[in-house]
Amino acid sequence: MGPADEPAELLRLLADDARLKVFAALVLEAHLSSDIADRAGLPLRETIKVLARFESVGLAARAGDGWHACPEALAQAAAGIGEEPDDAFADRGPAEAAVLRTYLARGRIRQLPVQRAKRLVVLDHIAGSFEPGVRYEETEIVETLRRFMDDHAALRRHLVDEGFLGREGGVYWRTGGSFVV
Structure with missing residues (x-):
C-alpha cells in the first residue's frame, strides 16, 4: 500500500x-x-x-x-474519500453504475458482492481491463488484478469461474464480458 x-x-x-x-x-x-x-x-x-x-x-x-x-x-x-465521480461509469446503465459506485472506491474493490448478479457487474467491469484476443501470462494478470484488489488470486478465480477469462497452462485470455463499441 x-x-x-x-x-x-x-x-x-x-x-x-x-x-x-x-x-x-x-x-x-x-x-x-x-x-x-x-x-x-x-x-x-x-x-x-x-x-x-x-x-x-x-x-x-x-x-x-x-x-x-x-x-x-x-x-x-x-481527498480520496468518497464515491467515484459521477461520470466514472458513464458507459454503464444506471443500475450497473450504482453497483460499481457501491463496490468500488477510486478504482479498487471495497468488497466483492455476495449477490451473484452484482458480483457479475463488478467482474464484467474488471474484465474490461483485458483486450479480447490477447494472451496474457499469469504475471500480467496478477499485476492488473492487484490494481483492483489485494486478493488477486480470489479475483482471478472468480473471473475464470464466471467465464470472463479462459486459462490454460498459465496463459489467460478474455472469454466474456461486455464490450464498449
Missing part, C-alpha cells in the same frame, strides 16, 4: 491509542526513536514497529538518524 492508497487503512492505523501517540510525538517534532518512545509513553521496541508501519504507508519518513511526520499522507487520503 502506498501513501493514501487506502484511506480507511490510515484511519484504522491512527484509531489505535498507541499508534496515535507515536504520530502525535512525530507531529510535535520528536525525531529520535527514543524521544518518540518517551513522549508516547511506549517501549522503544513497540515504537520502532509503529514507525516502520507508518513508513510503509507514508505517514512517517526517516530523516538522517531520526524520523519526521508526513501529515500530507492524511490530506491525500482525505
Whole structure:
C-alpha cells in the first residue's frame, strides 16, 4: 500500500491509542526513536514497529538518524474519500453504475458482492481491463488484478469461474464480458 492508497487503512492505523501517540510525538517534532518512545509513553521496541508501519504507508519518513511526520499522507487520503465521480461509469446503465459506485472506491474493490448478479457487474467491469484476443501470462494478470484488489488470486478465480477469462497452462485470455463499441 502506498501513501493514501487506502484511506480507511490510515484511519484504522491512527484509531489505535498507541499508534496515535507515536504520530502525535512525530507531529510535535520528536525525531529520535527514543524521544518518540518517551513522549508516547511506549517501549522503544513497540515504537520502532509503529514507525516502520507508518513508513510503509507514508505517514512517517526517516530523516538522517531520526524520523519526521508526513501529515500530507492524511490530506491525500482525505481527498480520496468518497464515491467515484459521477461520470466514472458513464458507459454503464444506471443500475450497473450504482453497483460499481457501491463496490468500488477510486478504482479498487471495497468488497466483492455476495449477490451473484452484482458480483457479475463488478467482474464484467474488471474484465474490461483485458483486450479480447490477447494472451496474457499469469504475471500480467496478477499485476492488473492487484490494481483492483489485494486478493488477486480470489479475483482471478472468480473471473475464470464466471467465464470472463479462459486459462490454460498459465496463459489467460478474455472469454466474456461486455464490450464498449
